[in-house]
Amino acid sequence: MDEPTGEFPASGSDEPRVTITGATPAGELVDDLPTIDPTTLLPHWTEAPTGQVPIVVAREAATSDDPWSTIPAPAWREGEADWVAHEEQFDTSMLAGAERTETARPWEFDVDEDVAVAPVAAEEPEWFEPARPEPGTGPVERTRRRPTANPLAGRAVRQAPATSSVARAVLTGVLLAIVVFAFFVAGPLPLTALVVVVLAVASGEAFAGFRSVGAHPATVLGLVAVVTLGVAVYNKGLVAIGPVTVLLVVLGFVWYMSAERTIDVLDGLGVTVFVYAWVGVLGAYAVALLSPSAFADRHGLAYLFGALVIVIGNDTGALFTGRWLGKHPLSAKLSPNKTVEGLVGGTVLALVFGAIIVPLVSPWTITRGLEFAVVLSVAAPLGDLFESMVKRTLGVKDLGRLLPGHGGLLDRIDGLLFALPTTYYLLHVLSMH
Numbered sequence: 001m002d003e004p005t006g007e008f009p010a011s012g013s014d015e016p017r018v019t020i021t022g023a024t025p026a027g028e029l030v031d032d033l034p035t036i037d038p039t040t041l042l043p044h045w046t047e048a049p050t051g052q053v054p055i056v057v058a059r060e061a062a063t064s065d066d067p068w069s070t071i072p073a074p075a076w077r078e079g080e081a082d083w084v085a086h087e088e089q090f091d092t093s094m095l096a097g098a099e100r101t102e103t104a105r106p107w108e109f110d111v112d113e114d115v116a117v118a119p120v121a122a123e124e125p126e127w128f129e130p131a132r133p134e135p136g137t138g139p140v141e142r143t144r145r146r147p148t149a150n151p152l153a154g155r156a157v158r159q160a161p162a163t164s165s166v167a168r169a170v171l172t173g174v175l176l177a178i179v180v181f182a183f184f185v186a187g188p189l190p191l192t193a194l195v196v197v198v199l200a201v202a203s204g205e206a207f208a209g210f211r212s213v214g215a216h217p218a219t220v221l222g223l224v225a226v227v228t229l230g231v232a233v234y235n236k237g238l239v240a241i242g243p244v245t246v247l248l249v250v251l252g253f254v255w256y257m258s259a260e261r262t263i264d265v266l267d268g269l270g271v272t273v274f275v276y277a278w279v280g281v282l283g284a285y286a287v288a289l290l291s292p293s294a295f296a297d298r299h300g301l302a303y304l305f306g307a308l309v310i311v312i313g314n315d316t317g318a319l320f321t322g323r324w325l326g327k328h329p330l331s332a333k334l335s336p337n338k339t340v341e342g343l344v345g346g347t348v349l350a351l352v353f354g355a356i357i358v359p360l361v362s363p364w365t366i367t368r369g370l371e372f373a374v375v376l377s378v379a380a381p382l383g384d385l386f387e388s389m390v391k392r393t394l395g396v397k398d399l400g401r402l403l404p405g406h407g408g409l410l411d412r413i414d415g416l417l418f419a420l421p422t423t424y425y426l427l428h429v430l431s432m433h
Helices: 026-032 055-061 080-085 163-186 187-211 219-236 239-259 266-290 296-325 339-357 364-396 411-427
Strands: 328-330 335-339
Touching: 055 219, 080 411, 163 187, 163 296, 187 219, 187 266, 187 296, 187 364, 187 411, 219 239, 219 266, 239 266, 266 296, 266 411, 296 335, 296 339, 328 339, 328 364, 335 339, 335 364, 339 364, 364 411
Parallel strands: none
Antiparallel strands: 328 335
């Protein structure tokens, strides 16, 4: 096979060739090229540089009939003069509307006032701490736990006491009963003082429990209201509940209105009134029984003693029966340790105390003792469950540690708080006043 010579066959040759229809030999187009100044051509790459401007720059000034010359060509810019000379090629008006001025910056845009633009909140790093507003000018402060689908889920559950705890609880209960019995013997006035002190301490335990989860109760104001209510009920009867409650709400509003921080009303005044109503108002029925204006011949003292004995019997029977025989929870969501068997055992022992111990004190009778035992065996467990619900909501096992084996005073009188108003109104229903 012969080596290629690079020559084209003559047009008149008889040798076979390929013809492209409509094509024009390149040599015939040389004459149509525009005249270009050869001084603007770059030297051969083997020659030394001369510093001449590339032809792409000179092309803009070239005057010819070349149709491509009407399109701005890329410019070679080396110095500041090159940028100034070709700056007219970039029109900044393309970045804005007709109303924008020449001084407007390309990254600024006009927004129609009728169109709402939602602000985009930037994510804050974990270490970011927002600036605290001046006292009284910031948003409402809410620090309690946020509600969930089940606010009691995962909260603390009081475990069944061990044998040593039961023995300690029994010993504490016996000593406490001796002290209380001594005040009963002392008379209505010393016993009223003891009741007021117990209610104040129990209220303080409740306030402390709410503060532990971030609430802001007016503890001092609440304690003063509880003590004031006890003294007022002893002197004026239950009619004092209305005025004292009104004063608490009004003064509580003033209290939080003048506070340095703006507190959520539920975290502050709501908790204060709740504890006052739960412990102060319900507990005030014990003072109402002791008030000399309520029952003649100190019968109120005897009725309070009978109610206390029945509630103690109910709690004791429920504790031991539930510990030994309890298998079916009374309310698994609130207190899994309280069982149906314990409720039955507590009712049985309350009936025994109501039929044997309570009638030993005049004007109690066996019939009245049994009637009150049946009713209080329902009211006292409800009070116990109510406190369990509060403790589960707060996430604590006990609201105090004052009484070994029992927790705090509020843990000891929780059932009695529901039993006291029940006793007071049942006495009126049965015409025992």
